[in-house]
Amino acid sequence: MKTLRDVKVGETAKVVKLHGEGAVKRRIMDMGITKGVEVYVRKLAPLGDPIEVNVRNYELSLRKADAEMIEVQ
Amino acid sequence: MANELRIALAGNPNSGKTTLFNKLTGSAQFVGNWPGVTVEKKEGKLMVDKSVTVTDLPGIYSLSPYTLEEVVARNYLIEENPDAILNIVDGTNLERNLYLTTQLTELGIPTVIAINMMDLVRKKGDSINLKELSRQLGCKVVEISALKGDGIKEAAQAAIEAAKSGKTLPQHNFSGPVDHALAHIEEIALSKLPEERKRWYAVKLFERDEKAVEHLDLSASVKASVEEAIQAAEKELDDDAESIITNERYVYIAKMLKGIYKKKGSGELSTSDKIDKIVTNRFLALPIFAVIMWLVYALSMGAPIGDGGISIGTFLTDWANDVLGGAWLTDGSRAILESWNVAPWLVGLISDGIFAGVGAVLGFVPQMLVLFLMLCILEDCGYMARIAFIMDRIFRRFGLSGKSFIPMLVGTGCGIPGVMASRTIENERDRRMTVMTTTFIPCGAKMPIIGLIAGALFGGSTWVATSAYFIGIAAIVISGIMLKKTKMFAGDPAPFVMELPAYHVPSVGNVLRGTWERGWSFIKRAGTVIVLASIIIWFLSSFGTVNGKFGMVDALYEDEEVVTEEYVAQVADRMGIPEDEVEPMDDSILAHVAQPVSVIFKPLGFGDWKPTVATVTGLVAKEEVVGTFGVLYNFEARAQQAVDEETGELLFDENGEAVMEELEENGDQIWENVAADFNDFSGGHGKLAAYSFMIFNLLCAPCFAAIGAIKREMNSRKWTWFAIGYQCTFAYVVAFIVWQLGRLFAGGMNVIGLILALILLGLICWQLFKPYKEANKLTVK
Numbered sequence: 001m002k003t004l005r006d007v008k009v010g011e012t013a014k015v016v017k018l019h020g021e022g023a024v025k026r027r028i029m030d031m032g033i034t035k036g037v038e039v040y041v042r043k044l045a046p047l048g049d050p051i052e053v054n055v056r057n058y059e060l061s062l063r064k065a066d067a068e069m070i071e072v073q
Numbered sequence: 074m075a076n077e078l079r080i081a082l083a084g085n086p087n088s089g090k091t092t093l094f095n096k097l098t099g100s101a102q103f104v105g106n107w108p109g110v111t112v113e114k115k116e117g118k119l120m121v122d123k124s125v126t127v128t129d130l131p132g133i134y135s136l137s138p139y140t141l142e143e144v145v146a147r148n149y150l151i152e153e154n155p156d157a158i159l160n161i162v163d164g165t166n167l168e169r170n171l172y173l174t175t176q177l178t179e180l181g182i183p184t185v186i187a188i189n190m191m192d193l194v195r196k197k198g199d200s201i202n203l204k205e206l207s208r209q210l211g212c213k214v215v216e217i218s219a220l221k222g223d224g225i226k227e228a229a230q231a232a233i234e235a236a237k238s239g240k241t242l243p244q245h246n247f248s249g250p251v252d253h254a255l256a257h258i259e260e261i262a263l264s265k266l267p268e269e270r271k272r273w274y275a276v277k278l279f280e281r282d283e284k285a286v287e288h289l290d291l292s293a294s295v296k297a298s299v300e301e302a303i304q305a306a307e308k309e310l311d312d313d314a315e316s317i318i319t320n321e322r323y324v325y326i327a328k329m330l331k332g333i334y335k336k337k338g339s340g341e342l343s344t345s346d347k348i349d350k351i352v353t354n355r356f357l358a359l360p361i362f363a364v365i366m367w368l369v370y371a372l373s374m375g376a377p378i379g380d381g382g383i384s385i386g387t388f389l390t391d392w393a394n395d396v397l398g399g400a401w402l403t404d405g406s407r408a409i410l411e412s413w414n415v416a417p418w419l420v421g422l423i424s425d426g427i428f429a430g431v432g433a434v435l436g437f438v439p440q441m442l443v444l445f446l447m448l449c450i451l452e453d454c455g456y457m458a459r460i461a462f463i464m465d466r467i468f469r470r471f472g473l474s475g476k477s478f479i480p481m482l483v484g485t486g487c488g489i490p491g492v493m494a495s496r497t498i499e500n501e502r503d504r505r506m507t508v509m510t511t512t513f514i515p516c517g518a519k520m521p522i523i524g525l526i527a528g529a530l531f532g533g534s535t536w537v538a539t540s541a542y543f544i545g546i547a548a549i550v551i552s553g554i555m556l557k558k559t560k561m562f563a564g565d566p567a568p569f570v571m572e573l574p575a576y577h578v579p580s581v582g583n584v585l586r587g588t589w590e591r592g593w594s595f596i597k598r599a600g601t602v603i604v605l606a607s608i609i610i611w612f613l614s615s616f617g618t619v620n621g622k623f624g625m626v627d628a629l630y631e632d633e634e635v636v637t638e639e640y641v642a643q644v645a646d647r648m649g650i651p652e653d654e655v656e657p658m659d660d661s662i663l664a665h666v667a668q669p670v671s672v673i674f675k676p677l678g679f680g681d682w683k684p685t686v687a688t689v690t691g692l693v694a695k696e697e698v699v700g701t702f703g704v705l706y707n708f709e710a711r712a713q714q715a716v717d718e719e720t721g722e723l724l725f726d727e728n729g730e731a732v733m734e735e736l737e738e739n740g741d742q743i744w745e746n747v748a749a750d751f752n753d754f755s756g757g758h759g760k761l762a763a764y765s766f767m768i769f770n771l772l773c774a775p776c777f778a779a780i781g782a783i784k785r786e787m788n789s790r791k792w793t794w795f796a797i798g799y800q801c802t803f804a805y806v807v808a809f810i811v812w813q814l815g816r817l818f819a820g821g822m823n824v825i826g827l828i829l830a831l832i833l834l835g836l837i838c839w840q841l842f843k844p845y846k847e848a849n850k851l852t853v854k
Binding site (some may be wrong): 062 | 134
């Protein structure tokens with residue numbers, strides 16, 4: 001399974017499914033990362049975590065551990 | 074009044090909501106907190122119609138039950154039932170902003186949408202068909218520029234009209250299976266609710282939103298058939314109900330916007346993107362961050378202007394302390410009152426109690442205002458979110474936010490603005506944790522304590538100060554890890570999924586208003602605690618019973634009929650000091666109470682009345698610990714000064730150093746006394762006892778001013794006491810372990826003490842390493 005964590009900086013991926021449950025999952029979806037949306041991985045924080053992505057035309061940061069819950073293709 | 078209209082202002086964070094609120098209400102605002110939580114609440118009267126109240130809801134992305142801000146907002150909307158919602162929407166980011174709109178329109182409250190930042194949309198060459206948007210959403214849409222003030226009146230007017238007349242019914246649909254389930258739920262579970270509320274509760278029941286379910290009080294059989302309907306839809310759409318709803322909202326919005334949002338922009342990098350490319354660049358991010366942090370510190374807390382530094386804050390604070398607080402308020406009021414022949418106790422109460430406390434409060438204000446000014450600028454321009462982005466990796470391990478870096482940094486100068494700076498942290502759990510741990514960092518006023526101990530017992534060794542910082546940081550780390558596993562903290566989830574807003578030039582109005590609001594709330598809320606505490610300590614240290622007569626000890630000691638030689642001998646004997654060292658303060662209530670109380674500190678190695686008194690006066694201001702030693706060890710020149718400084722004046726780095734220089738000049742004597750005394754009462758382990766004393770004073774409850782700030786930020790009596798209680802307990806435990814374990818090596822080991830120390834150490838380690846799982850539910854009502 002490929003997740004958002006595996007997507008390299010500068011690449012775009014399409015969200016297939018969100019795993020996990022509860023608050024974190026809902027928060028990720030509330031911020032616009034839902035099935036079918038394209039996510040562009042813009043950069044890595046200077047200390048290697050979290051990552052910055054562009055989704056629905058705005059910038060969002062999330063931790064790698066949470067990015068692992070997002071299955072992409 | 075019944076016909077007064079109430080409008081709720083709702084919208085995403087960074088959508089210009091605060092700016093709009095300021096433009097709508099002008100100066101008529103009331104700032105407070107939502108009851109029982111640390112979330113700020115603002116209300117104001119509409120400028121165009123003073124009978125209309127506007128409530129600024131917290132900035133939110135959704136109405137989920139998972140974050141505190143969202144729960145606060147939805148509780149207000151459902152329970153207080155405002156007459157209308159004014160929903161501000163960032164035109165440059167319609168998709169995500171309208172996601173909240175689709176939820177707001179389900180509440181059945183008349184809604185007006187104000188599209189902000191249309192100028193930026195046009196600048197990109199894009200366009201939005203507002204008429205069509207209004208038709209599709211079923212509510213009035215107006216165009217505004219919150220920053221320039223365009224369209225504000227129209228938006229306000231539209232909201233008033235909607236409040237008087239309209240109803241907003243949700244226009245958006247979900248997919249067939251969901252709509253079917255919702256209709257079914259409305260029928261079986263919600264038939265008694267008013268028509269306009271049905272949709273909201275149907276969706277919430279469908280999402281299995283526990284907070285909404287609780288609210289409805291359904292019978293078990295109804296619950297079962299609701300669950301059946303949900304499961305049918307879930308099976309058909311192969312996803313969980315919550316995800317289905319979220320998904321379909323976004324799908325609906327994307328579809329709707331296809332015909333409404335005309336994109337012409339070439340997709341070229343915006344100015345904001347270009348700035349961000351540099352500012353959070355892999356290699357430049359940390360240096361830039363360091364420079365910005367240095368500037369924040371140097372301007373607010375650093376060395377003052379005219380003394381090799383650039384800090385206008387410290388410059389003004391020094392002035393406020395020395396001139397305004399010390400000379401004008403305290404000494405000035407004393408001179409005036411004495412010239413009026415006012416009774417000495419009243420002079421003392423007013424000058425040394427009340428005015429000294431007021432002076433102490435005012436002393437912080439300049440530094441605080443400069444600091445808040447810079448924090449407001451960082452927040453308004455969008456850099457604050459990047460700080461969290463850069464520092465998150467380090468701080469999240471200790472249950473803190475990347476933004477906790479600023480409070481800690483500021484805390485090295487003074488803990489009070491440090492605690493207040495925690496306001497920028499959006500997650501309540503992180504915020505509370507930061508408030509609790511910030512004062513562990515040795516602040517400027519604790520430096521004299523470190524200097525005294527290092528000078529008196531460790532031959533001025535620099536490792537004492539270094540170890541103090543190390544202990545402070547370790548205390549934060551250990552406390553963070555331990556506390557996040559406790560019941561008080563474990564309940565709240567802290568997902569770090571954060572928007573990085575576009576950079577923009579900060580608005581002067583917003584920044585100034587934000588700065589003033591924070592400064593004022595400190596004066597008002599923290600100020601009362603500080604003044605009250607100053608009065609109490611003043612009373613305890615200047616009143617007492619001398620030879621059977623109660624009164625001000627200074628006055629009684631001048632009366633030779635009361636203070637006979639015989640009596641002095643008695644006091645000297647009681648206190649265990651030579652006769653010529655007997656001071657009026659030795660008869661104060663504080664000194665009398667200190668003797669029995671000092672038993673508490675016996676297991677820490679400094680169970681003597683002098684360190685006990687010093688620890689208590691340290692609550693007024695930490696450098697008072699040194700001042701008190703000066704008085705108690707009969708250090709005349711120093712004593713005179715200490716009286717002056719009992720104004721509660723807080724010394725910062727420079728002043729702290731100045732005190733130390735004086736002590737160094739005439740210091741040998743007091744150092745010898747301190748060293749001799751510590752060696753004496755600790756049975757020859759003076760160094761260890763002094764180090765334990767220092768640790769306790771660094772980690773225990775901070776000065777009253779900082780306690781006031783903690784109370785202000787916690788906005789809860791329970792949490793304030795919890796914070797203070799934790800700090801004192803932690804300080805006690807650490808000092809206990811150091812003293813007991815230390816004697817294992819230094820000799821004079823106490824077996825029971827050693828066993829207890831090892832048990833405590835074991836408990837700390839157990840709490841540190843026990844597994845921990847982040848909770849998923851929010852525990853707020």
